[in-house]
Amino acid sequence: MFKREKTERLKSNIKYLIKSRGETQLSLCNASGLTRTTIYNILEGRVVNVQQSTIRKISYFFGVSYKEIETVDLEERDIIESSVSLQGNMNPAAVPIIKESLLEQNLGKRIGELVATHPLTYFFGTACNLIGVLLENDISGVNESGDLLIVKKGLLNNNKEKLAYDKTTKRLFITIEPCCCSDTVLVIGEIMEERFNG
Template identity: 75%
Template sequence: MYKKEKAEILKGNIKYLIKSRGETQLSVCNASGLTRTTIYNILEGRVVNVQQSTVRKISDFFGVSYKELESVDFEEKELIESSISLLGNMNPAAVPIIKESLLVQNLEKRIGELSTIFPLTYYFGTACNLVGVLLENEIAGAYESGDLLIVRKGLSNIGREKLIYDKKTKRLFVADEEYSHPDLIFVVGEVIEERFNG
């Protein structure tokens, strides 16, 4: 690509990113450590060969690839991406459905193996390491027998509702606080979707 063409793409991208991200030339300068003259000269097309260190500082500030900053039209790219429904074009995740009574003895198995043993449901969204837990007992104040919980296995975000197995009562319960009693409880994972029976 010719230097002049690169400089034009760079100039257009910086103008677009400043405008679309709610920034100003001054905020870019202050945060990236560049002088106002440098930014001004690029935006006015006075520089044909912009130093790589300058391009990197600008790309780091906006969180984009420095190579793309000189070669891809960001306005066009984001316009195309915004017109594509990400959820509409995703493949759903296959989620094995495990009955509550079979949950504990099967939790150490990998999702791929569980998917070959148990019936499947599908989760539409970005996720991995999911299991469906089919409740056979009521969880007081929350769920009834027959409800299905889609759970991301393992430890999860603080403050998110977790499905927890009580080793003493051999029953499941939900809580959003942190528990650290591995001898008494076992955290199944984070509840990311609820499907109520009927």
């Protein structure tokens, strides 16, 4: 990316971040230690080469990486991820809670159906296709009965923790190995959050 393009992207991202996060130029200046003139000059396009230290202070204030703030269209990304509305509010996702013993029979159902028929909890973050699995048995050395696991349903080929069900032993287990459904194993999905009982 050329300097002017980076500066234009930086300018539009700062404007978007100020608006979407409910900030002002003044609150940005006060928190980042930058002068109003510096911010004003960037937003008015009077600076072609913004110092890296300035970009770092701005990106740190908004919680984005300094590479992103210069190269990624953050508004477009947020709309795609639906994590931040244009007004800057993020609603938690409703997550149906399914008891471990009812899990196998409910896995094929859509989230909309499960939300209407099961108790709910809420997940603050960007994700879809979430269920809460209420453990009724301990998972050896990891979780206890009564713990709630927030799981993103589906097969994911990554090295994050996944919840799976052993059809032979009829017990849940956690693995980081890439795995797929088989005659003996049913992959529930990626564990997004653990909530411990008591």
